[in-house]
Amino acid sequence: MKRYFPIIVLAVLCVLPLVGLNTYLMHIVILSVMWAVCGMAWNLLGGYCGQVSFGHAAFFGTGAYCSGILAMKFKISAWYGFLLSVPLNVAVALSMGLIVLRLRGPYFVLATLAIGEVFRIFAENVVDLTNGNLGIMIERTWVEKTQFYYIVLGLGLLAYAVVKFITESRWGYYFVAIREDQDAAESLGINTTLYKTIALTVSAVLTGFAGSFYMVYMGYIDPQIVFSLGEISILMIMVVMVGGVATFWGPTVGAVIMVILAELIRSIPRVGVAYQTLFGILLIVIIIYLPNGLVGDFPKIRRMFQRGAA
Amino acid sequence: MSLLNVDNVSIFFGGLAAVSNVSFDVEKGEILAIIGPNGAGKTTLFNIVNGFYAPSKGKVSFNGEVISGLKPHQICRRGLARTFQVVKPLQRMSVLDNVIASSFLRCDTKAKAEAVSREVLQFTGLTEDADIISKGLPLGKRKRLEIARALATGPELILLDESFAGLNPAELDVSIEIIRGIKARGITIMIIEHHMKVIMAISDRIVVLNHGQKIAAGLPAEVASNPTVVEAYLGAEH
Numbered sequence: 001m002k003r004y005f006p007i008i009v010l011a012v013l014c015v016l017p018l019v020g021l022n023t024y025l026m027h028i029v030i031l032s033v034m035w036a037v038c039g040m041a042w043n044l045l046g047g048y049c050g051q052v053s054f055g056h057a058a059f060f061g062t063g064a065y066c067s068g069i070l071a072m073k074f075k076i077s078a079w080y081g082f083l084l085s086v087p088l089n090v091a092v093a094l095s096m097g098l099i100v101l102r103l104r105g106p107y108f109v110l111a112t113l114a115i116g117e118v119f120r121i122f123a124e125n126v127v128d129l130t131n132g133n134l135g136i137m138i139e140r141t142w143v144e145k146t147q148f149y150y151i152v153l154g155l156g157l158l159a160y161a162v163v164k165f166i167t168e169s170r171w172g173y174y175f176v177a178i179r180e181d182q183d184a185a186e187s188l189g190i191n192t193t194l195y196k197t198i199a200l201t202v203s204a205v206l207t208g209f210a211g212s213f214y215m216v217y218m219g220y221i222d223p224q225i226v227f228s229l230g231e232i233s234i235l236m237i238m239v240v241m242v243g244g245v246a247t248f249w250g251p252t253v254g255a256v257i258m259v260i261l262a263e264l265i266r267s268i269p270r271v272g273v274a275y276q277t278l279f280g281i282l283l284i285v286i287i288i289y290l291p292n293g294l295v296g297d298f299p300k301i302r303r304m305f306q307r308g309a310a
Numbered sequence: 311m312s313l314l315n316v317d318n319v320s321i322f323f324g325g326l327a328a329v330s331n332v333s334f335d336v337e338k339g340e341i342l343a344i345i346g347p348n349g350a351g352k353t354t355l356f357n358i359v360n361g362f363y364a365p366s367k368g369k370v371s372f373n374g375e376v377i378s379g380l381k382p383h384q385i386c387r388r389g390l391a392r393t394f395q396v397v398k399p400l401q402r403m404s405v406l407d408n409v410i411a412s413s414f415l416r417c418d419t420k421a422k423a424e425a426v427s428r429e430v431l432q433f434t435g436l437t438e439d440a441d442i443i444s445k446g447l448p449l450g451k452r453k454r455l456e457i458a459r460a461l462a463t464g465p466e467l468i469l470l471d472e473s474f475a476g477l478n479p480a481e482l483d484v485s486i487e488i489i490r491g492i493k494a495r496g497i498t499i500m501i502i503e504h505h506m507k508v509i510m511a512i513s514d515r516i517v518v519l520n521h522g523q524k525i526a527a528g529l530p531a532e533v534a535s536n537p538t539v540v541e542a543y544l545g546a547e548h
Binding site for chain 2: 168169170173174176177180181183184185186187188189190191192
């Protein structure tokens with residue numbers, strides 16, 4: 001049964017648009033898949049390799065601006081942004097890695113946070129290239145959601161395949177070894193700097209795809225949206241924390257929950273504007289009661305309900 | 311040519327010479343013990359040989375090639391593995407996965423890495439614990455897991471840092487057998503140890519450190535009767 005689980009999920013996702021969900025529900029599904037891609041990407045570096053990044057908005061925004069600038073400045077299809085984002089995000093990851101990967105623990109966290117903010121401020125001020133705070137508005141390719149849905153689903157599959165392949169290979173073992181003890185990993189012959197760089201780069205490229213997709217799908221970006229600390233970098237971490245750090249399905253489960261929750265809370269009158277406060281409270285609750293996330297602590301949750309029933 | 315050559319090595323932390331002008335050789339196939347009182351610089355010496363520290367002066371050569379200044383992972387690839395005094399298991403990984411992470415160094419595929427790992431676990435008597443998350447392992451077995459991981463990297467020389475500390479007599483015997491088994495495989499061993507009984511039983515030669523300096527070296531019987539060594543351990547009056 002467990003072996004067929006991914007296939008069943010895929011089949012359900014493929015036929016989902018045929019059910020005739022309304023535009024709003026399709027929008028939520030698309031956002032969920034997009035956030036699942038981000039979560040899986042972040043999880044590769046933060047979950048498996050143990051390098052907790054607070055600056056992934058840098059990659060997301062770079063991806064988004066690749067699409068946006070191509071369409072706005074060069075008048076070519078924003079879809080080429082996906083291609084452009086790869087070399088660009090590899091370059092960003094490598095130069096960022098040069099600075100942050102020599103740092104450990106809280107210093108790494110703070111350095112990534114700072115770099116994420118540097119990207120936002122850069123995008124706000126280099127007006128000639130990015131339009132600054134005016135943002136970039138492009139014409140969307142389709143009005144319908146279905147096409148976007150299949151494209152984001154493709155991205156989801158790609159991220160899934162990449163993470164699955166990596167975690168089951170030598171790289172996966174090395175990533176976890178680095179997370180658990182860098183000195184031990186190093187003395188067991190693992191080139192920790194190299195493998196951390198690989199984790200960062202793969203994570204960056206996947207995140208960049210999600211960013212490019214955001215541009216073509218939403219049709220509008222500005223630095224405070226796509227380079228946002230709270231709405232991108234931290235939300236990415238929350239997606240993984242809620243779902244389960246270093247678990248396979250955690251980011252996906254977390255993405256669905258966070259997107260739905262965000263929509264629900266925002267629709268509540270008055271309280272809605274304070275949704276970030278509520279997210280903060282949720283995060284604290286999760287850390288205390290389900291430190292391994294919903295997927296990681298699933299056995300614990302099941303026991304809780306069984307006890308409740310008996 | 312000796313397998314490992316430590317040539318006039320010193321390291322300074324601020325003004326303190328943690329290791330000063332230490333020279334010795336490790337011959338292929340032998341068990342060399344490093345002993346000395348607490349703070350003598352034994353683990354620091356290991357950290358220099360293993361590449362965590364670059365020596366301030368002097369050099370370390372392995373198989374005729376200078377390795378001081380290389381990174382630990384490069385030194386490990388050349389065939390020099392180590393264990394840690396404070397055990398550093400990859401806590402949230404199973405015992406088997408811990409060892410697989412090491413054996414990947416010399417194996418291309420996961421199947422090969424797993425085969426090598428299972429063999430090493432068999433050798434160190436950890437087969438039954440293969441699927442246990444290493445966090446839950448008792449100390450004695452964690453010490454053995456350290457040895458298993460080092461062995462899985464396929465070393466020529468293995469540095470054992472207090473692999474016997476804190477073990478009960480039964481575990482001690484198991485570990486002594488494992489060390490002898492490692493030697494029988496043709497792997498050279500350099501070991502830091504406080505258990506004199508163990509040292510006398512297994513080592514071929516002994517180097518004694520005190521205050522970062524080499525104060526004696528030789529066969530176990532010679533070292534045990536050396537007045538400088540007795541003084542360092544028990545004080546001058548004895």
